[in-house]
Amino acid sequence: MTATRTAVKEDGFMVIDRLTASLQSLGTPEFGNEKAQAGAVGPALLCPVIPEDWGVAAEAAAAQGCRWAAGWGEARGESWVVNALLEKSGDYLLLRTVLPPGRTGLPSHTPHFPGAARPERHTRDLLGLKFTGHPDDRRWVRHQAWGEREFPLRPDFPLSGQPPAVTAPDRSYGFASAHGPEVNEIPVGPVHAGIIEPGHFRFLALGETVLNLEERLGYVHKGIEKLAEGRDPEGLARLAGRVSGDTTVGHAWAACQAMECAAGVAPPERALWLRAIFIERERVANHLNDIGAICNDTAFAFGHYQFSRLRELWLRDNLRWFGHRLLMDRIVPGGVAVDLPAEATSAMPGAMAALRSELEELKPILDESTIFQDRVVGAGVLPERIVRELGCLGYVARACGIGRDVRERAPHAPYDRLGVKAVTRSDGDVAARLYVRYEELFASLDIIDQCLQRIEPGPLRTAWRTPPANAEGLGLVEGWRGEIATHVRFDGSGSIVRFFPRDPSVFNWPALEKLILGNIVPDFPLCNKSVNGSYSGHDL
Amino acid sequence: MDWLLALIQAVLFTLLAPLFSGWLKWVKCLLQNRRPPPPWQPYRDLRKLFGKRPVVADTASWLFPVTPYVVFCAAALSGAIVPFFAVDLPTAAIADMIVLVGFFALGRFFLALAGMDVGTAFGGMGSSREMTIASLAEPAMLMAIFTLALTASTTNISVAIDYLLDTGLALRPSFLFALGGLLLVAVAETGRIPIDNPATHLELTMIHEAMILEYSGRHLALIEWAGQIRLMLYGVLIANIFLPWGLAREFTPEALGIGAAAIAAKLGALAVALALAETSVAKMRLFRVQEFLGFAYLLSLLGMLSHIILEV
16 A cells, blocks of 8 residues: 555545555554544544545555454445444544445455455345455355345335245355365254354364364344334334343443434443443353353363352342343443442442452362363464454453453543553463453452442433434444444434444454364364354344 | 072163162252252153154164164163172173173164264264274273183172172272273263263264264163163172172072162262262363373273282
8 A cells, every 4th residue: 555546536535645644643642633634433533435445445454454343334325335444553443435326336355354254244245235356255144034136234125024934945055165085074053952042163174173164153133233223222222232142231332332422422420330330240240151161161060050150149139239130221322220229339349359259269270170271271272363364352362462452442431540451361272261251350340349439429311312313423342252343323313224233253253263273173162162252243 | 589589680770770870960960059850850851751752864774773772782781790789690690791891882883883874973973982982991991800800710790799709808909900990991981071971062072972962752762771771880890899798699688688788878979979070070172081091991901910910
């Protein structure tokens, strides 16, 4: 990418050297000035480009070392708006292009950002846009229940859908194959022997060693984006809380943050502290669950039941103090729905101290269990290079030494006052992902402690103000799996026209395909659990 | 009379095997802070399965429906030749330890073939893993048994136990080694943690369960039952060879009563020990199994060597 390239300057669209300046400002003090000059969506600098430059822009961003953080499209009248969110050093840049009516082709970002492959297939499937130069033309979330010319996110497609009586079998999906007398093909799922979400895994194995793994997801596609159209803010917050049940607080907060940013509503101070308490409580519950589940996948019954017990006690406290075990629908547009009861203020520090001491007691038991350590250490190693290529998030990235954490890099209120440090490990194996979670448990307990100390009496909700037509917002929150990026746009009457939640699993699922290579087949469940992507959050 | 008693013993063995598994599960549940199902739960499960029609894949050959019966018969017959609460029964005289090992191998041979018969990936994977483990476990087991045979100068289990009861309590280093070897083999052969996890739902990690994934209804019931018999068989073998005291040597009601109480107590204690071990260790990486079974073989071999060096 060179600054000498001269692109056609059309009204409103940025020439490419202007883009380079914007890209170079990411992560520097210049970023604020750029934002003031060029306009912004939430925390992200808005950067319109013409469709012809869409691929070149990605190339320039890749050259600058940006991370491709999300991509989505929407129909606006007869034309199409396509967005790509880029990040570098905690600063975000929103690339946007408008495809004129009748045109559906756009250069793909995948050649420059491998992590963009599935999000682009998602956009292509649901909107019917074409990404030229995309290496994969197979359907992704739009399984055979939709006809060749049916695109569920287009405005003319009915909300109720047009489901066929029987969904056609997905026989034509061409999985990668290998030939040889020793190669086994092992299809697993989408229905599994345990009670988990559906997803298909296709292994190619040489004896027990995995040669290749290919995922086929999309079985839990619920049409979240379509269902959001026309909702009021309250309704959208409820819907966002159901994108992935285990991340209900994270998604609801990201959606509310985006809506508040669009409407210019600032939630009151007390609500912000409470939101932080909720999301950290969600993080603790899920990390406890995952550590227990990793123990279970190695058949280490003692560890499994101890961590399950701790999680259960934690969830019961949620129910007692905040009225819901998973804290669903506790975050609402403009604030929070429940207050911190006096009982919780007095009892929570004690409960957390008890959890801390149990965790400290359990850690040496895990550390000293030889067979358990033998299973987790060195299993499923993810190279740091892959994390950078795919843009992996959360504990998956942090276990490879890349401290991606919104709370540290792009802290929003109230984290800007807390000084969170991302927990990292460098080995990138199952053990690293396990121990990153373990340390984050303690870090989250510390954060809750701080929140409890600093929370002041005050109102819980700011009155909602209907935003102007086309007002849009971006929410960026560190959920327990990693960064959640959510985009919303309103119509003139205060209801939603576009809602796009991007769960961190989108970039962690492809990492699983890489980290399993060279491992043995019976270690897959353990590696999978250590990543624990959300099927529901990915499939939308 | 003897034959009647032998028949009663064989039938009792088969009928009581589910109770042993139930008891083991009950202890494990308590150890893991869970509310246990009653120890007779396996009987309910078997009844339920026997009441269901088996579903057989279109691709299955005659081997698939025949295997459960072969496996069950092999297990029940091996139960008949092991001294349960009395020795010197006529059934014990017609078969020895080599036959016992042969019965185990027969059942496994058919299970492994049936696992591959339908043509699913899991069945083949399970069969391949099972045969890998069996090929390592069988020599270790034979070696442990030969140690006993050398001491008692017979391969007949009943006669050997008789000999041990006659010589009374003697500290034999060879037996300690052989016991260690046989314990490890038993864990591997009955599909317990740390080799295999009988309770897992993770289809990719299964060994024994992967082979029988396609079975349902009464076929599954027979295979499960055979598995329970096999588990108890190893328990009885270990209890009666290494701690033979209490076994009935005359067929009087008192002696038989003592024999029954003794084996119940031994098996009960053995199940507690197994449950403790299973709760406190994790499952090994599959490719560590050969080290585990190599160690079992080493122990058995040391048993035989120490017999030759120290005890002859």
